[in-house]
Amino acid sequence: MTGKTRRFTIRARLAVAIAVLLAVIGALMLGVVYLFMRYVPLYSLTPMQGLEAPSSVPQATTHPSAVISNTDPAFAGPVISSTDDVFRLLLTASITAFVVLAVVGAIAGWVIAGRMLRPLQAINRVAKSAASGDLTQRVSGDGPHDELRDLAETLDDMLSRLERSVGEHQRFAANASHELRTPIATTQTLLDVALADPDLDLPALRRTAERIREINQRNRETIESLLTLADAEGGQLRQERVRLDALVHDALRAEESAAEALGLTVEAELVPATLTGDPALLRQAVANLVQNAVRHNVRDGRIRITVDRTSTDVCLIVENSGAALSEELVATLTEPFVRGHGRVAGPGRGHGLGLALARSVSEAHHARLVLQARDKGGLITEVRFPADDDGLA
Structure with missing residues (x-):
């Protein structure tokens, strides 16, 4: 059959x-x-002896x-x-x-x-819609709070998460293709112009080569960031003890010259604190947060970085001045290739992957990353990691 x-x-x-x-x-x-x-x-x-008995009530025998x-x-x-x-x-x-x-x-x-079983019919209908590609349908059960109601709420929550994830991946694919296609097209144009010039001299050729090298360097950095992002989302983590305050200190030292060029005032309050996780991913995430605070700042702005810990968590707060940001924009900053000032990249600008990578690393380490727009412009980034049980480093 x-x-x-x-x-x-x-x-x-x-x-x-x-x-x-x-x-x-x-x-x-x-x-x-x-x-x-x-x-x-x-x-x-x-x-009985027939039906001719008197109509009176029979008397009881002895x-x-x-x-x-x-x-x-x-x-x-x-x-x-x-x-x-x-x-x-x-x-x-x-x-x-x-x-x-x-x-x-x-x-x-x-x-x-x-x-x-009426709720099951609604669940089946929504599941069929999801299987056909429509992730917008919801069960929205309003019956008694029983096992079927719990199943409906679980399905709605799963569909909401799946819809957000699919949307993010679609935007990621579109933005990644744009980010990788643009430098290739630019390189192709530079080469075509150089080859079409019969009077091309050595200085012009050198300038073209330098521009192509710069474009390829940015392309390599973008690909490396994408690979790091994939590693963070893959869940394959090394488990080692890491000093969070030391990672912040190294990141500040790496961005020292860029901060001085913009005249930024940097304040750091770093309490010795340890956590368990992948050293390479944590180092990259912290470096991206500090780099984001420097690159998306204003001239003569301020950066304040705090590392603190309690008995339950280790907290990293990066606060920087900058342009005013709307709540709608802040909500999308952790998506890949989203920048605070559009998608046009220039010298010293990022690839739009820094906060996306920081979010993925945080989630991989069971941490919570929260972004908040500053009242006077700029951004406040807070990451809370689970603390080690053995106290301070």
Whole structure:
């Protein structure tokens, strides 16, 4: 067979299960009643002598017996004259009650199962939409807070995360293709212009070569940043003890000349603190945060970096002056290739991967990265890492 045999739906199986359960319980109760009526009471019935008996109530005999009869001609029900008649009537009533109970149980089970499984129908509909590529649908369950409601909320949360992730990856792919295609096209143009010039001299050729070298250098840096970002998101981490304050000190020393060129005032309060993680990724993330604070600053601006720790976490705060940023823009700064001043890159400008890499490294180390726009312009970046249990370094 090429196709699977279709089984009963869950609703049908629940209805049958409820009906069978009620029928079994009813059969057990009726069986207990039947056995009790047969073996526990002592019957002594006087057979009837026709239907001509007087209409008065029969008088009781001296021994424990009774005459069960009805001589009313209008009475059309069964006439009991012996114990066999009692048991036959009891058996008939039991079978009738059993059938009625099974039918009522099946109908009630079908209705109850339908109401109980209604959220599953909505979940199935949303899941089919997601499978077809539509990640905007939500279950939005509003019933009682039970297991099905928990399943619906979990599915909605998963779809929300998946929608954001797919959107980020689509934007990443589009921006990455642009970032990598632009320098290639620029290099091609420079080479075409140089080769088309019949009077190209050595100084012009040298200038062209220098520009191509600069473009290739930026292209190499972009590719290296993308590879580092992929490593951070891949989850393959080395676990070593790392001094966060030492990483910040090294990053500040690397950006010292750039900060002096812009006349930046740098303040650092670095409390000795350790955490466990991948040294290379943490070093790159810290360097990117410090570099971002320098490159996206204003002349004669300020940078304030703080490393602090509590009993539960290690906190790194990088605050820098700069242009005013909207909350909408700040919310997108951790996406790849997003810059605070558009996507046009120039000398000393980044690739738009620094904060994206810092976010990925933070998530890989179970840390939380929060961005906040400063009231007077600029950005505040806060990263909270889980602290080591053995105290300060």
